[in-house]
Amino acid sequence: MEAFISNIFHYPTVFFTILLAVITLYWAVAALGLIELDVLDLDVDFDADLDVEGLTGIAGLMVTLGLTGVPFTIVLTLLVLLGWFISYFVVHLFFFWGYGTFMTYLVGTALIPVAIAVSIPVTAALIRPLKPLFKKAYAPVPEKVLLGRPCKVRSTRVDENFGEATADLEGASLILKIRAEANNKIKRGDMVVLIEHYPENNTYWVVPEHEFNSNH
Structure with a gap:
């Protein structure tokens, strides 16, 4: 348990730990009915992945990456959770430097975009079987x-x-x-x-x- 606590607050895992805490708080507040469930959702049609033309910015990028078809909050949750897992195990297995060292921040900072990049195709694969369900639910x-x-x-x-x-x-x-x-x-x-x-x-x-x- 001590090693687990140490790793989740070790840079760069702490970056994903904070995001995960915020998302967990969002789901808890939404479950209590204090905010609307789609308060964070982007205005992207559930059929948008069939037609990329005309979409720009974040919406166009998400369609290109295959991250549409389910609510944005689910996509964001999976991205952060997968990034957290990747960062945690890399820190646990390969980080031998002490806290606050130059190498920790150098390698850790490089690890953040790598973890996110790896999480994107995995998230796209995980949400693919969910798309028909949400398409029907949001019809x-x-x-x-x-x-x-x-x-x-x-x-x-x-x-x-x-x-x-x-x-x-x-x-x-x-x-x-x-x-x-x-x-x-x-x-x-x-x-x-x-x-x-x-x-x-x-x-x-x-x-x-x-x-x-x-x-x-």
Whole structure:
């Protein structure tokens, strides 16, 4: 255990350890419903890997590297986790220099981009079998199928700018971005009804289920 602790805080593994801690915190906060799951996602279509033309910047690079087709947060998690493993075992097996030495920083700094470069094709291979699943999960659902349907709030609050809920559709559980008036005081676990869809940001306006039932 002492050797493990020493290695994860040894440069350059500590670089990936910090990133891994941040990502773990993100997943924990997202699971609690404090932030929306796609808060870090890039605006890349799930079919983008079929058509690279017209894509630039990070989106174009990710398509070229085969890192699209699943949420960006999953790609980032795998990249950091693989980079951490590579760095950890290289440090454990081959770093014989003491902490803070010139060779540690020289070789360690060179190892970071190498670990990332090795992680990219491995991540691309790992996410390949997941792409059909996410393509189906993220396929647009016709408004008429969801509007008027009850769903359960999974976020800690719902207002004009924030909110998530889960809805069951033919055995599948969908996570939807929802919005509502803040004075409704909708909270986690409440049942709401989808009454309007805003396609520009793919959000749904909701009202409490008891309010919807009383008006219909």
